[in-house]
Amino acid sequence: MVQHRLNAARHQQETLPSFAPVTNRHRARGPLYAAIDLGTHNCRLLVARAGESGLRVIDSFSRAVRLGEGLHHSGKLAEAAMERTITALRACVARMGLYELHSHRAIATEACRRAANGMDFIARVMHETGLNISVISAREEAELALAACNSLLHGHGGTTGRGLLFDIGGGSTEIAWARIDRNARRHDLSGYVSLPVGIMTLGERYGSNIFTDAGYHTAVEEIGSVLRGFDDVHCITREIARGNVMLLGTSGTVTTLASLAQGQGRYERAGIDGSSLSIPQALDIIGNLRRGGMAGLVRNPVIGPDRARYLLPGCAIFEAIATTWPMANVTVADRGLRDGLLLRMIGDRRQHGGLAPLPFSLSLHHHMEHRVST
Structure with missing residues (x-):
């Protein structure tokens, strides 16, 4: 569904905000990847490809959506917060539509983990934007x-x-x-x-x-x-x-x-x-x-x-x-989950595509974890 929306976005570029020139995708020397990090406060998108020593950022977007506003008191995501967030996610989909992406991934964190209606909101996002967002663990x-x-x-x-x-x-x-x-x-x-x-x-x-x-x-x-x-x-x-x-x-x-x-x-x-x-x-x-x-x-x-x-x-x-x-x-470090997602996608492609590995290992072992509740 999101691919359909991305394709539609490419055919309606004249109606989109001037986030970045479409010609950017022709300058890329390797596959492009996109990562969306939907946090409690911000919604962020990063489009990048592999560079010689890390990521070569092509485009980025960030908006303070305050998805978790009121969550501490109500235990639920508020309607106004969900509306703000869906508007920002639509902008992310439109922006992603400017590029020929090899792959993309979208994640959500604490607000959607904690809210009683968090998974209902994720389903709503899928219905309204086509984005399949994974709610990731704290680990x-x-x-x-x-x-x-x-x-x-x-x-x-x-x-x-x-x-x-x-x-x-x-x-x-x-x-x-x-x-x-x-x-x-x-x-x-x-x-x-x-x-x-x-x-x-x-x-x-x-x-x-x-x-x-x-x-x-x-x-x-x-x-x-x-x-x-x-x-x-x-x-x-x-x-x-x-x-x-x-x-x-x-x-x-x-x-x-x-x-x-x-x-x-x-x-x-x-x-x-x-x-x-x-x-x-x-x-x-x-x-x-x-x-x-x-x-x-x-x-x-x-x-x-x-x-x-x-x-x-x-x-x-x-x-x-x-x-x-x-x-x-x-x-x-002015970097975060989007960067980690992109590096992981690039690393997976190199591993399964028979390409030269990244100049570092992203393999992580989990020996002990803690979750603190209130």
Whole structure:
């Protein structure tokens, strides 16, 4: 069904928004792939092909749909949120129709996992847009986040080590603990924890209290207590003391903090992805943001009114991570599940098509998993 809609989109390009020139597809030197990540807060599309050292991005799209708005209180996806999301997904289908795609995949995460009507919404999306969206597990989220950050994991340090990755989402936060073998260009997932708190769920739970000292510190302590339990299982603090751990962060929260640390007048991805953010500096920035309140967040050109409501909840999650596992720096990744999906699709084609493999392994092993409920 989606292929029919993609074909129709190619014949109706004059009615589509000018997202990208149709001629882009003729410039690609290899098969094109598309990945859609439908999160609790954002709907994102990425179109890319394999490059020499990773992905060659052809087109991208992102819209804040707030699919999980009200979910914490009602347990269901709201009608207005579903309508906003379907509108964004239609735009994704139209945009995908500009390209001759080898394959595509669409996934949904915490909001659809948690909502009582989540699967009904997925069926509705299929009926109205033709997109077959898979609701993935928290474990696969951790895997895809690691896969997306593969080049960063293997670009630093000695031949072996550990990677601690966090992904602060809209509805949940994933923490992945990985063993890195840089000689073999692979990593193994030793364990993960999925916290049912993200920028939207924490923001809705605390409301305006997140702007108070008491509310903010309560949120940090609540999250930290869960992280300490994960630390007890995996002895992460011990590995940090040995200088054996690389901390990676991927989310709008950490990329925003990195942008502010660099003094960017407006967000510029090129200077952020793969950069190193001083954690003491980041915590100082958070302190300044908290003192400025909502008015200060809205006025900040890197943040703006659309994101101001959810930045402090993200900062509370970041601070809980940074104080549970004190390290000097975090490597910042402006990449996410879409990148991991694309790399996986490209890797599968190479494996089954008899082509040269990717210059790294996406094979992940699952030794231990944690799911935290509230």
